[in-house]
Amino acid sequence: MEGLIVFIVLVAFIVGGLWVQFAVAGAGLFYIWLLKGFSGWKALGLVSWGASNSFTLAAIPLFVLMAEILLASGLAARLYNGVAPFLHRLPGGLLHTNIAGSGIFAAISGGSAPTAAAMSTVALPELSRRGYSKRLVAGSLAAGGTLGILIPPSITMIIYATFTETSIARLFAAGLVPGIVLASLYMGFIIIRVLLNRDLAPRDAKAASFADLGKSFLDIVPFLMLIFIVLGSIYCGFATPTEAGAVGVVGALAIAKLYRSLSWALVTDALGRTTRMSGNILFIVFCSMIFAYATALSGVGEEIVSMLQDANVSRFVFLLIIMLVFAILGCFMEGLGMIAIIVPVIFPALIALDIDPIWFGVFVVILVELGQLTPPLGVILFVVASSSDEVKVEDVVAGTAPFFVIIVLFMLLLIAFPEIVLFFPDWTFGGNS
Amino acid sequence: MDIQDNKGLASASPIFDGFAKVIQVATGAVLLALVLLVCTEVLMRSLMNLSLGFAEEVTGYCVVMLTFFGAAMALRSNALFQVSFIYAHIPSRIQIWVHRLFILMALITCLILAWKTQDLMFSSLSRGKFAPTVLRTPLWIPQLIMPIGFSVLSIFLIEKLLLSARKLKDL
Amino acid sequence: DSWTGYTYSSVSTTSAVKGMKKITEQVEQKTGGDLSIDLHLGKTLQISSSDITQAVGDGIVDFAADFFFSGNVPIGRVLSLPMLIENDEEWAKAYKAVEPILVKAFGKQGVILLGGYRYPEQTIFTTFKIDDLTDLEGHKIRVTSPEQGHFIKEFKGAAITLSGSEVPTSLERGVIEGVLTASAGGAKKWGEFLPYNYRFAVNYGNSVIIANKDSFEALSPDAQKALRETVAKVGPETTAAFLVDEEVQKKKQSNAGMTLIAAKAGDADMARKKMIPFWESWAKENGPEYEAALKLVRDAVNK
Ligand code: NA
Numbered sequence: 001m002e003g004l005i006v007f008i009v010l011v012a013f014i015v016g017g018l019w020v021q022f023a024v025a026g027a028g029l030f031y032i033w034l035l036k037g038f039s040g041w042k043a044l045g046l047v048s049w050g051a052s053n054s055f056t057l058a059a060i061p062l063f064v065l066m067a068e069i070l071l072a073s074g075l076a077a078r079l080y081n082g083v084a085p086f087l088h089r090l091p092g093g094l095l096h097t098n099i100a101g102s103g104i105f106a107a108i109s110g111g112s113a114p115t116a117a118a119m120s121t122v123a124l125p126e127l128s129r130r131g132y133s134k135r136l137v138a139g140s141l142a143a144g145g146t147l148g149i150l151i152p153p154s155i156t157m158i159i160y161a162t163f164t165e166t167s168i169a170r171l172f173a174a175g176l177v178p179g180i181v182l183a184s185l186y187m188g189f190i191i192i193r194v195l196l197n198r199d200l201a202p203r204d205a206k207a208a209s210f211a212d213l214g215k216s217f218l219d220i221v222p223f224l225m226l227i228f229i230v231l232g233s234i235y236c237g238f239a240t241p242t243e244a245g246a247v248g249v250v251g252a253l254a255i256a257k258l259y260r261s262l263s264w265a266l267v268t269d270a271l272g273r274t275t276r277m278s279g280n281i282l283f284i285v286f287c288s289m290i291f292a293y294a295t296a297l298s299g300v301g302e303e304i305v306s307m308l309q310d311a312n313v314s315r316f317v318f319l320l321i322i323m324l325v326f327a328i329l330g331c332f333m334e335g336l337g338m339i340a341i342i343v344p345v346i347f348p349a350l351i352a353l354d355i356d357p358i359w360f361g362v363f364v365v366i367l368v369e370l371g372q373l374t375p376p377l378g379v380i381l382f383v384v385a386s387s388s389d390e391v392k393v394e395d396v397v398a399g400t401a402p403f404f405v406i407i408v409l410f411m412l413l414l415i416a417f418p419e420i421v422l423f424f425p426d427w428t429f430g431g432n433s
Numbered sequence: 434m435d436i437q438d439n440k441g442l443a444s445a446s447p448i449f450d451g452f453a454k455v456i457q458v459a460t461g462a463v464l465l466a467l468v469l470l471v472c473t474e475v476l477m478r479s480l481m482n483l484s485l486g487f488a489e490e491v492t493g494y495c496v497v498m499l500t501f502f503g504a505a506m507a508l509r510s511n512a513l514f515q516v517s518f519i520y521a522h523i524p525s526r527i528q529i530w531v532h533r534l535f536i537l538m539a540l541i542t543c544l545i546l547a548w549k550t551q552d553l554m555f556s557s558l559s560r561g562k563f564a565p566t567v568l569r570t571p572l573w574i575p576q577l578i579m580p581i582g583f584s585v586l587s588i589f590l591i592e593k594l595l596l597s598a599r600k601l602k603d604l
Numbered sequence: 605d606s607w608t609g610y611t612y613s614s615v616s617t618t619s620a621v622k623g624m625k626k627i628t629e630q631v632e633q634k635t636g637g638d639l640s641i642d643l644h645l646g647k648t649l650q651i652s653s654s655d656i657t658q659a660v661g662d663g664i665v666d667f668a669a670d671f672f673f674s675g676n677v678p679i680g681r682v683l684s685l686p687m688l689i690e691n692d693e694e695w696a697k698a699y700k701a702v703e704p705i706l707v708k709a710f711g712k713q714g715v716i717l718l719g720g721y722r723y724p725e726q727t728i729f730t731t732f733k734i735d736d737l738t739d740l741e742g743h744k745i746r747v748t749s750p751e752q753g754h755f756i757k758e759f760k761g762a763a764i765t766l767s768g769s770e771v772p773t774s775l776e777r778g779v780i781e782g783v784l785t786a787s788a789g790g791a792k793k794w795g796e797f798l799p800y801n802y803r804f805a806v807n808y809g810n811s812v813i814i815a816n817k818d819s820f821e822a823l824s825p826d827a828q829k830a831l832r833e834t835v836a837k838v839g840p841e842t843t844a845a846f847l848v849d850e851e852v853q854k855k856k857q858s859n860a861g862m863t864l865i866a867a868k869a870g871d872a873d874m875a876r877k878k879m880i881p882f883w884e885s886w887a888k889e890n891g892p893e894y895e896a897a898l899k900l901v902r903d904a905v906n907k
């Protein structure tokens with residue numbers, strides 16, 4: 001009952017125009033007060049400390065800074081100029097770069113927010129300038145960003161594994177193929193969408209000469225160098241995925257220097273933009289954690305799950321209900337908090353229904369992705385919106401809606417053909433876990 | 434993103450500008466320090482087989498600082514997440530009052546959190562609690578960032594309140 | 605009374621969580637429902653594992669299992685000094701000797717120490733072949749305390765601190781090349797990346813089971829007694845369950861391809877000799893209380 005009241009209050013204030021962070025934190029305080037009275041607030045100090053003092057969250061400002069340096073030094077624009085001749089004939093043009101770029105970036109970063117943040121800062125201003133549909137650009141960036149937790153490395157998978165004691169290596173392997181398939185589905189949708197309405201993306205009818213392509217390739221070189229530095233630092237064992245963000249910053253600075261666009265003004269400008277943007281993102285994660293604390297206290301997650309278990313449903317219905325629960329919770333909760341509340345409680349039910357825990361891990365990761373795309377509280381929506389003054393949250397929501405449908409259909413596909421998830425880990429590691 | 438008419442970095446007084454400048458420089462310095470810290474750890478570990486031993490711990494403190502000071506800078510430059518489709522369509526006189534209500538609610542939230550995180554800081558101080566690491570950091574020191582952060586957020590919210598009073602007069 | 609319970613562990617199938625659940629169930633039954641504890645698992649309450657002592661002391665949580673208490677009750681670290689306690693028997697003696705000190709130290713934090721349980725010995729798991737301690741030289745080993753770090757450095761290894769969530773990928777890519785943990789602890793999650801296990805007990809890790817002082821004193825004498833008795837019974841049962849699980853996991857990890865190497869004769873003696881000056885300097889640095897506690901333990905285990 002309290003949960004419902006709080007949910008209505010939260011939605012009302014967010015839709016009404018209160019800053020989202022304060023709406024979430026305020027609703028969290030209200031929720032705790034309803035449950036435990038004023039004495040419940042004494043936990044706020046430790047909860048705040050636990051929610052903000054995090055090593056892994058450092059990946060967010062670091063990767064945003066890397067992208068901001070690329071952006072401010074003009075290297076990002078160079079990349080788009082470079083890629084254009086290769087992709088301009090594909091219907092949708094540079095929109096495909098958003099997806100492919102996000103997929104590559106996802107192989108560097110452990111989270112969706114840094115992936116979306118980096119790609120958006122690079123691509124949004126550039127693509128708006130070129131006359132692409134604002135909504136389609138924002139949608140492709142938000143959808144691409146969610147690949148960050150599906151394509152390994154993935155912080156979300158690590159969290160899932162710690163709750164369920166499943167193999168992280170298998171989970172990582174299991175995320176790769178669905179990540180690539182999902183990226184291809186996104187690209188397929190962009191092609192169809194643009195073929196149906198040619199005004200959504202500009203067309204360049206001129207065929208590029210070999211000399212042009214060669215020149216364009218040189219424009220891509222700095223970006224390839226950076227991917228080499230960042231991926232190399234991870235795969236050669238120099239840095240962890242979080243630390244790679246800092247390596248990327250230094251790499252971006254070095255490349256900017258190499259291309260003679262490094263200046264002190266550039267650095268301070270990038271630092272200023274990064275602190276504002278990552279402060280915005282870190283603060284919403286923080287506020288979500290306060291709300292998650294209240295939800296955990298209320299026990300509402302456990303209640304829903306025990307209702308599910310008592311209903312004695314089939315595997316398919318069970319998964320559909322899980323989807324629904326995540327979708328509802330995902331509207332107002334942060335992903336890791338959802339996993340923390342739901343997964344430990346429903347894990348025993350999985351074994352009874354003969355659901356593979358590795359497969360379910362990937363399923364949950366995609367559900368968390370969905371949650372990051374649903375208003376009122378969808379982290380990725382805000383990340384994309386915050387990287388350009390011209391794009392509003394509403395635009396991102398509208399642009400993301402079709403991709404949301406694709407993800408839901410993709411999940412049904414995974415239920416029907418679990419092999420999409422399982423064949424690769426089974427092939428690399430052999431047999432069953 | 435922004436729904437206010439006072440676009441960009443509107444200021445209620447040069448005092449607020451100076452204050453914001455200090456916060457901005459401090460936050461930028463923390464971010465730069467974070468990059469240096471993590472890179473030093475990576476270089477030392479991979480080239481010299483050494484570890485600073487405190488990189489993980491101090492990185493966490495940097496994230497705390499970036500969270501609250503960064504949020505304060507985002508608030509001041511009207512970049513904090515907002516959904517504006519209803520708000521943008523109400524009459525401007527009501528808009529100002531709704532805006533003030535929102536500022537007040539945000540301010541109350543911040544003040545409660547400033548108060549409670551300050552209590553935590555004093556609890557850690559009186560318990561003599563420290564981080565069980567090589568630095569043995571007394572935890573009240575990094576925890577002090579939280580009440581300061583919420584106070585900074587509150588100060589910028591008060592600035593917004595002052596600005597809205599000026600707007601009401603102009604109307 | 606209705607209490608909020610918390611444990612740092614988030615895995616519902618581990619012996620630690622099963623033990624805590626057993627305590628809450630039995631206490632509720634014994635008190636006829638007068639004391640019911642709502643147990644929350646690790647990470648659900650957004651309170652860090654290293655803040656649990658403080659959460660209990662401040663009355664945010666009434667009852668908890670606490671592994672990472674060394675920031676609040678640093679004297680408890682004497683039990684984790686490398687090579688000071690090398691087997692179950694020594695542990696029992698050492699714990700008995702320092703228990704009054706611990707009760708007092710937790711009391712100062714506003715916390716009642718009810719009991720606890722202990723993990724199996726932390727041994728060395730590596731990605732490289734290891735036959736004795738000298739093989740640690742030049743390798744990057746993840747440690748979870750400065751004391752463990754000292755042990756690794758003593759054998760010319762590099763002591764690395766790293767967030768737990770980054771351990772598996774770091775092992776896979778060679779950012780680190782080993783960890784110190786128990787087979788029934790961290791190795792359960794990371795075993796697949798660790799082909800070698802040198803069965804050398806470096807130190808032990810223990811959890812305390814604690815309650816908020818005011819909440820505890822507000823209970824009826826009967827409920828207090830029921831809680832104390834249940835913890836006193838289930839704590840050791842949990843330790844025993846861990847020892848059983850350790851053997852199960854060792855077998856499982858071995859079957860999965862991990863090579864278990866018995867500790868080389870003489871390694872323990874050599875390592876202990878190297879550690880003795882460290883124990884002494886550690887205690888001296890921290891003050892007379894620590895020197896007294898160290899002496900108690902050393903007398904108890906004859907070292
Ligand atoms: Na990723």
Ligand code: NA
Pocket residue numbers: 330331332333370371372373374375376377378379
């Ligand atoms: Na959402």
